[in-house]
Amino acid sequence: GDSVTQMEGPVTLSEEAFLTINCTYTATGYPSLFWYVQYPGEGLQLLLKATKADDKGSNKGFEATYRKETTSFHLEKGSVQVSDSAVYFCAPTNTGNQFYFGTGTSLTVIP
Amino acid sequence: GAVVSQHPSRVICKSGTSVKIECRSLDFQATTMFWYRQFPKQSLMLMATSNEGSKATYEQGVEKDKFLINHASLTLSTLTVTSAHPEDSSFYICSARAPTLNTEAFFGQGTRLTVV
Numbered sequence: 001g002d003s004v005t006q007m008e009g010p011v012t013l014s015e016e017a018f019l020t021i022n023c024t025y026t027a028t029g030y031p032s033l034f035w036y037v038q039y040p041g042e043g044l045q046l047l048l049k050a051t052k053a054d055d056k057g058s059n060k061g062f063e064a065t066y067r068k069e070t071t072s073f074h075l076e077k078g079s080v081q082v083s084d085s086a087v088y089f090c091a092p093t094n095t096g097n098q099f100y101f102g103t104g105t106s107l108t109v110i111p
Numbered sequence: 112g113a114v115v116s117q118h119p120s121r122v123i124c125k126s127g128t129s130v131k132i133e134c135r136s137l138d139f140q141a142t143t144m145f146w147y148r149q150f151p152k153q154s155l156m157l158m159a160t161s162n163e164g165s166k167a168t169y170e171q172g173v174e175k176d177k178f179l180i181n182h183a184s185l186t187l188s189t190l191t192v193t194s195a196h197p198e199d200s201s202f203y204i205c206s207a208r209a210p211t212l213n214t215e216a217f218f219g220q221g222t223r224l225t226v227v
Contacts, residue, residue, distance in 0.1 A: 034215070034216075036218070038153070041221075041223075042220055042221060043115075043117065043204050043206075043218040043219050043220040043221045044204065044206070044218040045218070046215055046217075049215065087153045089155065093216070098145060098157055098160055099145065099157070099206070099216050100157060101147075101154075101155040101157075102154075102155075103152065103153060103154045104153040104154070104155065106153060
């Protein structure tokens with residue numbers, strides 16, 4: 001089945017620092033790739049997605065590019081804020097299939 | 112956007128009792144729903160996949176007689192934790208997909224179950 005390997009956390013950054021969270025995946029065919037974010041005590045929210053190779057997903061200053069050749073979908077943000085503190089999950093999926101999540105990466109941004 | 116509502120958000124129950132958690136898609140028809148359990152250090156484990164009108168497909172190691180899943184309609188799936196024990200205490204999250212909404216999954220806000 002599909003699987004994902006994410007950068008281990010927790011990650012602690014100062015406000016306005018640059019963020020990278022690495023994600024590599026294994027999946028059959030041509031999956032869509034997603035980043036979800038979980039704020040404390042809540043469920044998961046879609047952060048961004050990319051549906052084909054070389055697509056760049058972006059939202060709220062976060063970006064990730066679908067790299068089929070390296071099977072990666074690294075998450076980046078140029079300047080993090082305290083409000084970005086959350087857990088981030090990367091997941092590949094094919095239509096109709098399950099989302100298999102990894103351990104997620106916890107991010108804490110300090111003022 | 113599509114909304115998935117999960118209820119209750121928190122529940123405390125005594126050992127040996129059963130607890131039902133509901134997951135509703137509010138503005139779309141969810142042909143497939145998923146149930147996850149989140150462990151400490153945020154690891155999310157897929158428990159089962161349910162399709163409307165058919166039996167749920169459980170992941171390896173998940174007891175189907177303990178975690179009863181019913182997907183009776185296109186907008187409602189329920190997870191019942193039967194004869195709950197303290198080790199069942201966890202954060203349970205449902206999600207739903209619809210063919211008309213591409214490949215994205217929409218998640219409920221989660222249920223914190225504490226068994227005492």
